[in-house]
Amino acid sequence: MSKEKYALITGGSRGIGRETAVKISKELGYAVLINYQSNQTAAEETLKIILENGGKAELIQFDVNNKEDVNTQLNHWKETHPDAIIEIIVNNAGITRDGLLMFMEDEDWDKVLNTTLSGFYNVTRNLIQDLLKNRYGRIINVASVSGMKGTPGQVNYSAAKAGLIGATKALAQEIAKRNITVNAVAPGFIETDMTSDLDQSQLKNLVPLNRFGKAEEVADLICFLASSKASYITGETININGGIYA
Numbered sequence: 001m002s003k004e005k006y007a008l009i010t011g012g013s014r015g016i017g018r019e020t021a022v023k024i025s026k027e028l029g030y031a032v033l034i035n036y037q038s039n040q041t042a043a044e045e046t047l048k049i050i051l052e053n054g055g056k057a058e059l060i061q062f063d064v065n066n067k068e069d070v071n072t073q074l075n076h077w078k079e080t081h082p083d084a085i086i087e088i089i090v091n092n093a094g095i096t097r098d099g100l101l102m103f104m105e106d107e108d109w110d111k112v113l114n115t116t117l118s119g120f121y122n123v124t125r126n127l128i129q130d131l132l133k134n135r136y137g138r139i140i141n142v143a144s145v146s147g148m149k150g151t152p153g154q155v156n157y158s159a160a161k162a163g164l165i166g167a168t169k170a171l172a173q174e175i176a177k178r179n180i181t182v183n184a185v186a187p188g189f190i191e192t193d194m195t196s197d198l199d200q201s202q203l204k205n206l207v208p209l210n211r212f213g214k215a216e217e218v219a220d221l222i223c224f225l226a227s228s229k230a231s232y233i234t235g236e237t238i239n240i241n242g243g244i245y246a
Helices: 015-028 040-052 067-080 106-134 145-149 155-178 200-206 215-226
Strands: 004-009 031-036 057-061 084-091 137-142 180-187 237-240
Touching: 004 015, 015 031, 015 040, 015 084, 015 215, 031 040, 040 057, 057 067, 067 106, 084 106, 084 215, 106 137, 106 155, 137 155, 137 215, 145 155, 145 180, 145 237, 155 180, 155 237, 180 215, 215 237
Parallel strands: 004 031, 004 084, 031 057, 084 137, 137 180, 180 237
Antiparallel strands: none
16 A cells, blocks of 8 residues: 655745645645644645645644754654655745844854754654655755855855755765655745845846746746656756846
């Protein structure tokens, strides 16, 4: 008897995470595990969209930065779903705490790096053995143009996302023989809650395509990397930024 296949999206309640959860359900037919930390209302809205589209989804609440919380919730989920397997992991959870390094508080450095890097480690480390036993899997890490070129005022965020890109390349080589791919996507300016305070009218002039991207465009790329069509792509970081970093 084959196991029911799930995709886990961290930070899945809003923005890129929400669009990814919806698209993976609709286009790849996976049951979706929507992770959120605190915004239950937004997470339930994501859940509702998937269910109304005829998909299957569940909510799972944990802070990716809290290893004990991650392990407790994921292990409990596995115990209550013995006939299921998480095949797709989308490490999307991330935060910004922007500011010049000379004025940066220790907490702003620690929180940003831990959410991205420890979050990636805590979630992926818990599930990696299951993927290896399954001899199939897709891991997609959401990085950023800031991790590719560096962005002033975002030394913490740039460092976190650059570290995630390095982890992507290394892990891809470790587990490729088990038919598990590991890739990253590096969005530029995308219309989400995280960029809602930015002045689009000025910043879009920095983008050759002269606009901000949409969350669903990033989700389309993630969905492709999660599919069988991308089976020979691993260890890559794919930019999706309108040409701002080419």
